[in-house]
Amino acid sequence: xxxxxxxxxxxxDVASPAVGRGQGFYPFAEQQELxxxxxxxxxxxxxxxxxxxxxxxxxxxxxxxxxxxxxxxGAGRFRGATGYGIxxxxx
Ligand SMILES: *[C@@H]1O[C@H](CO)[C@@H](O)[C@H](O)[C@H]1NC(C)=O
Numbered sequence: 001x002x003x004x005x006x007x008x009x010x011x012x013d014v015a016s017p018a019v020g021r022g023q024g025f026y027p028f029a030e031q032q033e034l035x036x037x038x039x040x041x042x043x044x045x046x047x048x049x050x051x052x053x054x055x056x057x058x059x060x061x062x063x064x065x066x067x068x069x070x071x072x073x074g075a076g077r078f079r080g081a082t083g084y085g086i087x088x089x090x091x
Contacts, residue, residue, distance in 0.1 A: 052076030
């Protein structure tokens with residue numbers, strides 16, 4: 001089980017302006033493949049969404065090039081949010 005509290009930036013370059021934090025955890029959840037349950041609060045700390053967050057949960061399989069994330073709720077401007085996101089790794 002890993003806990004994270006990582007910066008969220010406007011772009012994929014870590015030097016681009018920070019807009020918030022990705023805070024959550026990912027326990028290993030599968031016995032047959034390398035995958036975790038990713039549970040994250042996407043917390044905005046700047047801009048017009050400052051103080052609001054939305055909640056993401058996903059199956060994060062390490063060898064999938066693209067992973068689909070479920071947006072399952074939120075607070076503030078994101079109250080009642082639902083939707084999805086797409087995640088890939090930038091090396
Ligand atoms: C975000 O909101 C907090 C709490 O209201 C405030 O202290 C902070 O200065 C704000 N940050 C920005 C970058 O506007």
